[in-house]
Amino acid sequence: MRNKQLLHTMFYPKQFSKKRHVIHTLTGRFSKFGYQQVETPVFENYDLYNDVQGTVNTADMLKLIDPSGKVLVLRPDATIPIARHYTNLQEEVATGRLSYVLDIFRSTTEERSRTQAGVELFGERTPEADAELIALAVTSLKELEIPSFKIEIGHAAFYKELLREADLDAMQQKELDQYIQSKNISEIVPFLKDLGLEAALIEKLRKIPMLYGDASFVIDEAENIISSDKMREELDYVSRVYQLLQDYQVDSYISINLGLINHMNYYSGIIFQGFAEGLGQPIMMGGRYDYLTRSFHQETPAIGFAFEVDLLVDLLPGIFTEAEIIQLRYEASERQHAFQLAELFREANQTVIVKAFDKKENRSDSPEILVKSEEIVYSKQKEAAVFKTNQELLDWYFRKDVK
Numbered sequence: 287m288r289n290k291q292l293l294h295t296m297f298y299p300k301q302f303s304k305k306r307h308v309i310h311t312l313t314g315r316f317s318k319f320g321y322q323q324v325e326t327p328v329f330e331n332y333d334l335y336n337d338v339q340g341t342v343n344t345a346d347m348l349k350l351i352d353p354s355g356k357v358l359v360l361r362p363d364a365t366i367p368i369a370r371h372y373t374n375l376q377e378e379v380a381t382g383r384l385s386y387v388l389d390i391f392r393s394t395t396e397e398r399s400r401t402q403a404g405v406e407l408f409g410e411r412t413p414e415a416d417a418e419l420i421a422l423a424v425t426s427l428k429e430l431e432i433p434s435f436k437i438e439i440g441h442a443a444f445y446k447e448l449l450r451e452a453d454l455d456a457m458q459q460k461e462l463d464q465y466i467q468s469k470n471i472s473e474i475v476p477f478l479k480d481l482g483l484e485a486a487l488i489e490k491l492r493k494i495p496m497l498y499g500d501a502s503f504v505i506d507e508a509e510n511i512i513s514s515d516k517m518r519e520e521l522d523y524v525s526r527v528y529q530l531l532q533d534y535q536v537d538s539y540i541s542i543n544l545g546l547i548n549h550m551n552y553y554s555g556i557i558f559q560g561f562a563e564g565l566g567q568p569i570m571m572g573g574r575y576d577y578l579t580r581s582f583h584q585e586t587p588a589i590g591f592a593f594e595v596d597l598l599v600d601l602l603p604g605i606f607t608e609a610e611i612i613q614l615r616y617e618a619s620e621r622q623h624a625f626q627l628a629e630l631f632r633e634a635n636q637t638v639i640v641k642a643f644d645k646k647e648n649r650s651d652s653p654e655i656l657v658k659s660e661e662i663v664y665s666k667q668k669e670a671a672v673f674k675t676n677q678e679l680l681d682w683y684f685r686k687d688v689k
């Protein structure tokens with residue numbers, strides 16, 4: 287319910303200053319891990335998304351037509367255009383690490399646009415790369431002081447591998463995904479029985495939603511349903527990533543969820559999502575997508591994630607204390623003097639609003655400076671001080687450490 291108001295609340299300066307803080311903290315952290323920020327166009331050719339396998343549902347994209355009749359879409363995803371640009375510009379990005387803060391447009395969300403802050407790492411297919419990203423996500427949320435959060439790690443191919451044995455059509459698979467995602471165990475068995483699947487396979491699929499929780503428990507339990515070398519490899523991979531996360535000392539934030547499903551089907555390996563207490567939808571989602579760049583005639587392994595910035599803003603505790611605003615007023619003859627004094631304060635990183643003097647009393651909590659021809663008067667609530675020169679006032683103001 288509160289998410290409905292997001293777009294409107296961002297209109298309030300106090301709320302927006304939280305958003306700026308979230309973006310500043312995230313971009314700072316991304317850059318400390320070596321990720322370089324980029325931007326992609328808001329308008330993309332519809333074909334880019336239509337041709338790429340495993341993307342946002344085309345029905346969910348916001349489309350428009352340019353004067354030449356070409357169909358464009360408002361950027362419905364950041365990973366796809368960044369992957370495409372990366373394939374052309376690799377030499378420019380020796381580290382393979384890119385980050386972004388971009389608005390994403392999809393008709394599935396109430397407000398139609400939301401801000402994502404994310405990273406993409408190209409060119410590495412190792413558990414170390416996966417753990418680096420997950421550790422980056424955890425430390426970002428810690429730095430933001432998001433009160434209570436968890437990262438769930440799954441594998442896009444583990445359950446899909448079992449599904450291959452079931453040979454379901456797209457509709458059936460979608461229905462099963464929903465049961466698994468909502469952990470609706472009571473529906474799964476009758477549904478699979480109706481489809482005529484073998485009892486042993488039903489038994490394995492039924493267990494998928496329960497493969498959730500503490501890493502050692504889930505990995506032990508998952509051993510029982512492994513039915514191919516591929517599943518074994520995938521489970522070992524998850525376990526290896528988890529061990530690395532222990533060395534990053536972020537494992538207390540991690541749960542394993544082998545029933546985790548992401549509807550963005552470009553994922554090919556580890557997938558993960560972040561959840562905050564009391565919020566049903568993920569605040570972060572990501573995963574490994576080693577084959578997406580095939581659509582751009584290359585094969586570069588890659589992994590990335592994106593935070594939902596507006597949700598994070600909503601989760602931040604308290605209201606931010608804004609920088610104090612100095613109200614600087616002047617008598618008519620002192621206009622030039624006042625503009626000059628305001629600039630001196632601004633050069634010292636203070637916020638100043640300048641206005642001609644009027645007789646109204648200063649009722650706000652913010653300080654007021656009145657520039658008169660013979661003196662400069664500083665006042666704040668009950669406090670007042672008088673100065674002869676700009677320098678005297680500045681020396682006093684900064685020594686006083688008004689902040």
Ligand SMILES: N[C@@H](Cc1c[nH]c[nH+]1)C(=O)O
Pocket residue numbers: 363364365404405406550571572573589590591592
């Ligand atoms: N683009 C994905 C998140 C992601 C970034 N990188 C990899 N995955 C999303 O919007 O859900």
